[in-house]
Amino acid sequence: MVKLERFFLQFHKKMIDNNQLLRFTTAGSVDDGKSTLIGRLLYDSKSIFEDQLQAITNTSKKKGHDGVDLALFTDGLRDEREQGITIDVAYRYFTTPKRKFIIADTPGHIQYTRNMVTGASTANVAIILIDARHGVIEQTKRHAFIASLLHIPHIIVCINKMDLVDFSEEVYNKIVSEFEEIASKLLVTDIRFIPISALLGDNVVNKSENMSWYQGAPMLHTLETIHIGSDINKVDARFPVQTVLRPQRDGFIDYRGYAGRVASGIFRKGDDVTVLPSGFTSKIKTIDTIDGELDEAIASMSVSITLEDDIDVSRGDMIVRSNNKPETSQDIEVMLCWLNNSPSKPRAKYSIRHTTNEQTAMIKEVIYKYDINTFERLTGDTELKMNDISKVRIRTTKPLMVDSYRENRATGSIILVDDTTNETVAAGMIV
Amino acid sequence: MSKYYLNYLDELESEAIFVLREVWAQFENPVILFSGGKDSILVTHLAKKAFYPAKIPFALMHVDTGHNFPETIQFRDNIIKELGVQLIVGSVQESIDEGRVAEEKGKNATRNALQTTTLLDAIEANKIDCAIGGGRRDEEKARAKERFFSHRDDFGQWDPKNQRPELWNIFNGKHFQGEHFRVFPISNWTEMDVWNYIKRENIAIPSLYFAHEREVVRRDGAWIPYSEFLILEDHEEVVTKKIRFRTLGDITITGGDESDADTLEKIAAEVAGMRNTERGNRSDDKRSESAMEDRKRLGYF
Structure with a gap:
């Protein structure tokens, strides 16, 4: 016992000194197996505690489910449990001997685009789930689009429910090429594909015995080893x-x-x-x-x-x-995601927050809106409504010191605050 | 430094320091909610780091249920002296005496829910616009949806379905007169992270966290410390066990665990092997599945 404790402490010390933090986001709805996947990751990494498991087991029984409904674990608010949906971003934590992980678990429906954007804003990795039976659907395109827009450095596409398609390599390859087709229209640098069965655990933590044709690593191993050291801009001080x-x-x-x-x-x-x-x-x-x-x-x-x-x-x-300065400008072009129930007001003034700087700003022009299911640019409609993503031109009262979001997340992002309500109404990525 | 990345504890520390400095920059009169528990001690330690070489620019506020572990109060007073900061005490006993709240009745009566009124009264009386807390998202499912900067209306209430989106590390603390914010700098820490950090930084914590022979009573599957505030049922008896506490709250409801962990190393090892959450022994959380969400909506910590 003493020996074991000492071993643990040594191992532990090394881990604390070297381990990195990896933040990833998952977007999806209840039926594509997202909750099962998160549940499995947490459970297999021993991050679900017995009293939590007991609580959701009781609730599952009360609701008449067979077995334990892991979705209950990821839904935190009473309304979410009652309606069986995820409304808001929930943060989950787990640690392996290699890394500490923060999951931003977000809902996948179009009316929650703003929550997906929120979860994606700090992520190193986006997990995109595809139901192997359905292949690439509108929701998949939306999630890929948001991951690209928020410039998440790595995307892991998990093709789930492989058990329901007889672990077929053909089905997998077809979906991979469908996804690559969409990805070619987006700015995404690092994409990996993993065939999994979250329900049975294939390729989640352990390598699948049912898919020997898949040569890559399981999901957890990928998360543990993916190189994130270059995700932060190390050049521009x-x-x-x-x-x-x-x-x-x-x-x-x-x-x-x-x-x-x-x-x-x-x-x-x-x-x-x-x-x-x-x-x-x-x-x-x-x-x-x-x-x-x-x-x-x-x-x-x-x-x-x-x-x-x-x-x-x-x-x-x-x-x-002194030898490497950002751009100093009062006019910026921004990819803007509208987050608020009340639409934008033409020529209204907002507070703009950029790093620790705050100025007054006005949306001078809506250049185009995106249809986030087809990636089409729509012109003519200039009212920004909740969940709309559009390219706009913003004028500020005093200059901001900006980099493009693609170059530098921290100095390329802004939010708009409505001074009449104090609410955060929009988030933007500087082009 | 040879490697060009931070390890996860440095990352969490740096994030918390950033948040604490944002509080100072965005609010007029912020306080740290100080319970004497490890999380509020940790937040205070991080505040020391955030403002060094200046001293902590916040007062510490303690909501005193009157049902304290005596050691917690001693610990609190020492910290106040060491840091040279102001202490604000909101007293639940006073709220009871003034008729603002009524004491619960029965065996499982606690002053836990009463704290909310005292807390909100103290926030109003002292014109506090931001109360910094040691809440963590891993503690409980309603907390998992909590923001770093969490808005409270002028009744002190939380509206979980209408929270401000929080992107990147841009925090929006704008508020109207009478409203306030709760800010949680250690949102992203887990219980394990807290212990690893306390160990790394060698932060002093009350000895209640260490295993020691204590007088306890078995109640609802937990070891409740025997104190003058506890009304014993006929079948209950006071026994002596080697106990440590994973959380410190109101002495009448905080259950301890049987343990041999009497050093920080042993605690870290024990926590790593734990199969129950730290709040699992808090009877206030066991009342219903949304007990925490309901209390938080009303303005609880």
């Missing part, structure tokens, strides 16, 4: 300032630190930097954390930066390396 730290206490009387999270790239002590939009230049004096000074800060680290020169820097400013 961007540091949006969140707040200024002025301790005003002994030892730090003159301290003026700019607190923020490195959005992309790397900052090093001594780097020549420019503060935008002012354009003042300086050098990085220190990169501070409570655990000591650092020589460098990489993307997604929260630190405090001090500069050699006493210049005016405040929230909403962006510190960048």
